Amino acid sequence: MRIDAERSSEFNRRFGIRFEDGARVEAVLYRGDTLCISTQVGCSVGCPFCASGAQGLARSLKLPELVGQITCVRERGYEVKRVTLSGVGEPLLNPACVEFVHACRAERVPPSVTTSGGSAELLRRWLHLPHNGLTLSVHAGEESTRARLVPGAPNLATLFDVLQEHLPKLSRSRRKKVALAYLLLAGENDSDEELDAFAERALPLAFDVQLYSQNAVAHSGLRSPEEPRLDAIKRRLEATGLHVRRSSKARREANGGCGTLLALGPGDSRKQ
Numbered sequence: 666m667r668i669d670a671e672r673s674s675e676f677n678r679r680f681g682i683r684f685e686d687g688a689r690v691e692a693v694l695y696r697g698d699t700l701c702i703s704t705q706v707g708c709s710v711g712c713p714f715c716a717s718g719a720q721g722l723a724r725s726l727k728l729p730e731l732v733g734q735i736t737c738v739r740e741r742g743y744e745v746k747r748v749t750l751s752g753v754g755e756p757l758l759n760p761a762c763v764e765f766v767h768a769c770r771a772e773r774v775p776p777s778v779t780t781s782g783g784s785a786e787l788l789r790r791w792l793h794l795p796h797n798g799l800t801l802s803v804h805a806g807e808e809s810t811r812a813r814l815v816p817g818a819p820n821l822a823t824l825f826d827v828l829q830e831h832l833p834k835l836s837r838s839r840r841k842k843v844a845l846a847y848l849l850l851a852g853e854n855d856s857d858e859e860l861d862a863f864a865e866r867a868l869p870l871a872f873d874v875q876l877y878s879q880n881a882v883a884h885s886g887l888r889s890p891e892e893p894r895l896d897a898i899k900r901r902l903e904a905t906g907l908h909v910r911r912s913s914k915a916r917r918e919a920n921g922g923c924g925t926l927l928a929l930g931p932g933d934s935r936k937q
C-alpha cells in the first residue's frame with residue numbers, strides 16, 4: 666500500500682491511500698498529530714449527507730491496512746500521536762478494528778472511534794473496549810428522522826437501550842469518554858420538536874454532545890442551518906442541562922472535514 670496523493674490546508678493534511686488490489690481510501694492528519702483513518706472501502710450505512718458511503722461498500726480493510734495508514738503517514742515524516750477511526754466506513758462493522766484498538770493501545774497511540782452504532786451486540790462490545798473515546802452519531806430525536814438520515818444503523822430505541830444498560834457498568838472516567846454527535850441539517854433534524862426529543866433521550870445519561878455542521882459534498886444538497894440558528898440550537902440544548910460543543914474548524918474544512926472522504930473500490934477507474 667502507498668500514499669498516492671497529499672493535500673494540505675490550514676488545519677488538515679489529507680492523504681490518498683492506495684491498496685494492493687487497487688482500492689483506495691483517504692486519511693486525514695488533523696492539527697498535525699491526530700490521524701483519522703478509514704476502516705472500510707466505502708460504507709453500507711448510506712447516510713445521505715456523506716460522500717464516503719455514496720457508492721456503497723466494496724470491502725472492509727484488513728488489520729495491516731489499518732495499521733499501514735499510520736505507517737505510511739509516519740514514513741512521510743509526520744508525527745502521529747493519536748488515531749481516530751472516523752474516516753471512510755463504519756468501524757464497528759469491520760472485525761479487524763477490534764484488533765486494531767488493542768494494537769494501538771500496545772503501541773501507546775490512543776485510539777478513538779466514531780460510529781453510527783453497528784448493531785446492539787457490537788455497540789455493547791465496543792463500549793467496553795480500551796478505546797480513548799467513542800462518539801455515537803445520532804443525528805435525530807425521532808425514529809423516522811433517524812431512519813432517513815442514518816438508514817443502515819440501529820434505531821434510537823436500540824442505541825439508547827444499550828447505553829442505559831451498559832454506561833452504568835463503566836467507571837466514571839470511561840463514561841466520560843462516550844459522547845453523542847448530532848449533525849444539524851436544515852429542514853431535516855433542526856426543528857425544536859426534534860431537538861427536544863433528542864435532549865429527552867440524552868439527558869438522563871448526561872452525555873457530552875458534539876454539534877456538527879454539514880460539509881458540502883457533490884452528491885448531496887443537504888446543508889446545515891445558518892450560523893444564528895446553529896448558535897440558537899446550541900443554547901437550546903445547553904438550557905436542558907446537556908454539555909454541548911460545536912465541531913472544530915478542522916472538522917469543518919473542505920479538505921478532509923467530516924463526511925468528505927472518498928473511497929474507490931478495486932477496479933473503479935474514476936479519478937479523485
Ligand code: SF4
Binds near residue numbers: 715
Ligand atoms: S457518515 Fe459514517 S456511517 Fe454514514 S455513510 Fe458516512 S462513513 Fe458510513
